[in-house]
Amino acid sequence: MLSRVAESLYWMSRYIERAENVARLLDIGLDLELDSAEIGVDEGFAPVEIALTILACREAFPAEKNRRSRDAVLRFLTFDRSNPQSILSMIARARENARGTQESIGVDVWSEVNRLYLFLGGSRAQRRFARGPSALFASISHSCLLLDGLVQNTLPRDEVYHFLQLGRHLERLDVLCRILLAKCPSLTGEAPGPEVSFQLVRWTSLLRSCSAYGAYLRSERERIEPEGVIRFLVLNSDFPRSIRYAAARCQDSLEAISGGDDDAYGCEAERILGRLESDLRYIDVPEIFDRGLLKFLGSLQGTCYKVSDQIQQSFFLM
Amino acid sequence: MQAPHADEKAVLFGRYKISAYDEMFGSEGAPRAHYAPLFDRLVDMGAAEIERRHKVADLTMRHQGITFTVYGRDQGVERIIPFDPIPRLVSSSEWDRIQRGLTQRVRALNLFIRDVYHNRSIFKDRVIPAELVFGASGYRRDCVGLRVPKDIYIHVSGIDLIRDDRGDYLVLEDNCRTPSGVSYVLKNRQVMKQLFPLLFEEYNVRPVDDYTDKLLSVLRHIAPDGCDEPSVAVLTPGMYNSAYYEHSFLARQMGVDLVEGRDLVLDRGQIFRRTTRGLQRVDVIYRRLDDEFLDPLAFRPDSVLGVAGLMGAYRAGNIGLANGLGTGMADDKGIYPFVPDIIRYYLNEEAILGNVETFRPTIASHKQHILANLEKLVVKAVDGSGGYGMLIGPASTREQREDFARKIEDNPRGFIAQPTIQLSRHPTFVDGRLDGRHVDLRPFVLYGEEIFVLPGGLTRVALPEGSLVVNSSQGGGTKDTWVLHDAPSSSFSPSRAASAHDGRA
Numbered sequence: 001m002l003s004r005v006a007e008s009l010y011w012m013s014r015y016i017e018r019a020e021n022v023a024r025l026l027d028i029g030l031d032l033e034l035d036s037a038e039i040g041v042d043e044g045f046a047p048v049e050i051a052l053t054i055l056a057c058r059e060a061f062p063a064e065k066n067r068r069s070r071d072a073v074l075r076f077l078t079f080d081r082s083n084p085q086s087i088l089s090m091i092a093r094a095r096e097n098a099r100g101t102q103e104s105i106g107v108d109v110w111s112e113v114n115r116l117y118l119f120l121g122g123s124r125a126q127r128r129f130a131r132g133p134s135a136l137f138a139s140i141s142h143s144c145l146l147l148d149g150l151v152q153n154t155l156p157r158d159e160v161y162h163f164l165q166l167g168r169h170l171e172r173l174d175v176l177c178r179i180l181l182a183k184c185p186s187l188t189g190e191a192p193g194p195e196v197s198f199q200l201v202r203w204t205s206l207l208r209s210c211s212a213y214g215a216y217l218r219s220e221r222e223r224i225e226p227e228g229v230i231r232f233l234v235l236n237s238d239f240p241r242s243i244r245y246a247a248a249r250c251q252d253s254l255e256a257i258s259g260g261d262d263d264a265y266g267c268e269a270e271r272i273l274g275r276l277e278s279d280l281r282y283i284d285v286p287e288i289f290d291r292g293l294l295k296f297l298g299s300l301q302g303t304c305y306k307v308s309d310q311i312q313q314s315f316f317l318m
Numbered sequence: 319m320q321a322p323h324a325d326e327k328a329v330l331f332g333r334y335k336i337s338a339y340d341e342m343f344g345s346e347g348a349p350r351a352h353y354a355p356l357f358d359r360l361v362d363m364g365a366a367e368i369e370r371r372h373k374v375a376d377l378t379m380r381h382q383g384i385t386f387t388v389y390g391r392d393q394g395v396e397r398i399i400p401f402d403p404i405p406r407l408v409s410s411s412e413w414d415r416i417q418r419g420l421t422q423r424v425r426a427l428n429l430f431i432r433d434v435y436h437n438r439s440i441f442k443d444r445v446i447p448a449e450l451v452f453g454a455s456g457y458r459r460d461c462v463g464l465r466v467p468k469d470i471y472i473h474v475s476g477i478d479l480i481r482d483d484r485g486d487y488l489v490l491e492d493n494c495r496t497p498s499g500v501s502y503v504l505k506n507r508q509v510m511k512q513l514f515p516l517l518f519e520e521y522n523v524r525p526v527d528d529y530t531d532k533l534l535s536v537l538r539h540i541a542p543d544g545c546d547e548p549s550v551a552v553l554t555p556g557m558y559n560s561a562y563y564e565h566s567f568l569a570r571q572m573g574v575d576l577v578e579g580r581d582l583v584l585d586r587g588q589i590f591r592r593t594t595r596g597l598q599r600v601d602v603i604y605r606r607l608d609d610e611f612l613d614p615l616a617f618r619p620d621s622v623l624g625v626a627g628l629m630g631a632y633r634a635g636n637i638g639l640a641n642g643l644g645t646g647m648a649d650d651k652g653i654y655p656f657v658p659d660i661i662r663y664y665l666n667e668e669a670i671l672g673n674v675e676t677f678r679p680t681i682a683s684h685k686q687h688i689l690a691n692l693e694k695l696v697v698k699a700v701d702g703s704g705g706y707g708m709l710i711g712p713a714s715t716r717e718q719r720e721d722f723a724r725k726i727e728d729n730p731r732g733f734i735a736q737p738t739i740q741l742s743r744h745p746t747f748v749d750g751r752l753d754g755r756h757v758d759l760r761p762f763v764l765y766g767e768e769i770f771v772l773p774g775g776l777t778r779v780a781l782p783e784g785s786l787v788v789n790s791s792q793g794g795g796t797k798d799t800w801v802l803h804d805a806p807s808s809s810f811s812p813s814r815a816a817s818a819h820d821g822r823a
Contacts, residue, residue, distance in 0.1 A: 001594050003581070004578065102570060163594075279419055
């Protein structure tokens with residue numbers, strides 16, 4: 001496959017995955033804020049606002065809006081074209097990438113990306129937002145999931161598919177790290193925390209931010225407590241939004257792309273990911289806490305950047 | 319039962335005026351035989367229903383990104399081409415003549431190009447002044463003596479036809495470089511089938527969807543010698559080109575790569591594409607890029623769209639190019655008046671499809687006539703396209719006419735003039751009713767092992783009332799063109815038409 005096309009597919013997939021995550025974060029954040037208005041808004045933990053940290057665009061948020069109204073933050077992260085991390089900006093970039101690869105992804109996938117972009121940029125999305133943003137976020141999430149469904153069910157398992165999967169899962173890995181990094185300081189005592197009574201709500205919110213609440217309850221069959229949550233979100237091998245799962249899928253895709261066998265690796269990215277995967281397979285939660293959760297997550301994110309860089313080197317700059 | 323029918327007719331056709339040659343209605347105002355069932359069906363359906371389906375069509379096109387880019391500020395604006403849901407019907411006998419005429423024309427033009435770059439017998443025999451060809455902007459000295467695969471230069475052409483006031487088809491313009499629009503032909507058809515399935519079924523319409531198969535065979539046919547499984551690619555200038563949708567559509571339908579210049583590289587005289595698994599050879603390129611942008615080494619050094627060294631690979635016979643290089647001189651408007659002579663010279667036949675009467679300022683008497691009649695004529699720059707660089711006399715201002723008069727004096731070789739022809743008109747859905755709008759027709763011709771004329775073509779519509787300009791860049795729209803298999807009388811019995819009519823209640 002053309003390197004340019006591979007690169008576009010990879011980025012298209014990353015942007016869609018991230019847009020979906022932002023939509024979900026905002027939806028759940030909004031829900032939490034409405035539910036329990038008293039949760040420490042003043043400590044920078046306002047669930048909607050924390051998305052600014054997760055997306056590293058707190059600085060970019062217009063300073064003149066000194067009173068960060070919830071509505072302003074939501075609009076900034078949803079519709080603001082000047083904010084590269086807004087859902088609309090990301091879908092616009094996904095759409096540009098899709099437009100340049102229509103002949104690879106097929107009419108179904110392309111039309112859906114295009115439709116989502118036209119919807120978000122149009123007046124219908126604005127009206128829906130005004131009536132209550134939650135429904136808008138849900139429909140954005142659904143469109144992104146529909147796109148994944150179309151990819152799964154209309155594309156053959158060739159390079160096109162695997163570059164799409166690679167982008168999606170690497171982005172998921174990255175976003176999971178970001179969410180955990182943003183939400184964990186106040187949870188693990190590494191930063192001054194609030195009273196214990198709030199903790200449960202917060203761990204629950206963390207799980208929900210990762211679409212993991214129901215699955216956690218069923219799988220762990222235990223109360224929500226820090227060790228269990230970290231084990232589930234970082235080390236679980238079967239849950240599609242765990243770090244280990246995302247890393248393993250990246251590796252599967254890379255193997256399929258480079259056509260390497262089990263005993264060797266085809267490129268540097270594959271080697272780094274292979275090592276990460278075996279780390280996640282054999283480490284346990286006490287060791288993570290021993291090393292320091294934030295330090296652990298930080299190095300995980302560093303690995304993520306390295307992999308991304310190596311993919312660029314091996315496939316796109318040919 | 320009759321009452322609503324009459325009402326609908328009053329709404330739909332109430333303000334319809336017949337002028338020029340009307341495609342649907344004869345001089346007595348009754349629908350022509352092959353249009354009668356369509357007429358009935360439209361009246362049955364009614365304005366509101368046509369409107370509804372029209373909107374569905376627009377939405378489909380918008381969602382699928384079936385757009386073109388209008389140049390202007392920034393990087394251009396993506397628009398959908400206005401689509402008119404009323405199909406144009408071409409009877410079997412009309413089409414037969416068009417098909418024979420186009421085949422003849424393309425065959426002769428191809429022989430002409432080969433001759434100009436090799437023997438030049440047409441100049442020796444004084445059929446065409448040599449300086450006219452050598453002065454054409456599409457003439458490429460680099461192609462002199464260059465043998466191209468199977469001696470085919472014009473693999474894809476789109477030849478614009480119009481009908482005069484008697485309904486005769488005339489060639490308005492030859493497009494032998496990279497004619498656009500075939501993707502709209504194929505997409506319009508898909509949309510029409512969804513919009514009007516019953517109507518479509520009633521008419522016995524010749525299919526168009528094998529176009530891309532045929533195009534792929536043509537491209538494979540011109541692969542370098544000894545290349546059994548040629549690797550084919552479509553070369554696009556990129557996403558901001560106005561015809562990008564078409565490039566991407568064609569690549570997708572043929573299942574080949576859509577490449578940009580930066581995806582290709584020359585290595586030891588051969589062209590390769592950069593892939594995730596290293597360099598892979600390309601054997602045939604369907605290029606949708608003008609000659610001068612193809613190779614910065616051979617032509618414009620500032621072009622970043624092409625591939626450095628492509629010309630060398632072409633000359634060495636290592637790459638097949640469609641269309642061939644240097645075909646632009648054949649569709650130069652300065653050559654156009656000579657095409658009937660070209661046909662006579664190479665094929666020893668009379669042209670089946672006529673030309674529009676054309677005046678050339680290089681001839682003194684013509685120039686005099688042109689300058690004296692500017693307000694009645696259409697003046698065109700010989701190397702212009704897309705409706706740019708034109709003067710439409712009857713719609714022009716005194717200033718514009720003076721401007722063109724100066725240009726013609728300065729550069730007589732650079733212009734031609736034609737009488738303003740009232741292009742035929744076709745019922746078109748405007749503001750909730752049907753109105754006559756001027757149309758032309760661009761059929762597409764493929765030249766590979768044999769010459770194939772796609773039964774159909776792009777009917778372009780001048781949407782503003784009274785306008786004669788059909789180009790999409792100038793606000794034109796399109797409609798589907800149905801070439802019918804049989805005479806309509808055999809596929810339509812009166813009873814069927816009547817029952818369709820009754821079905822409305």
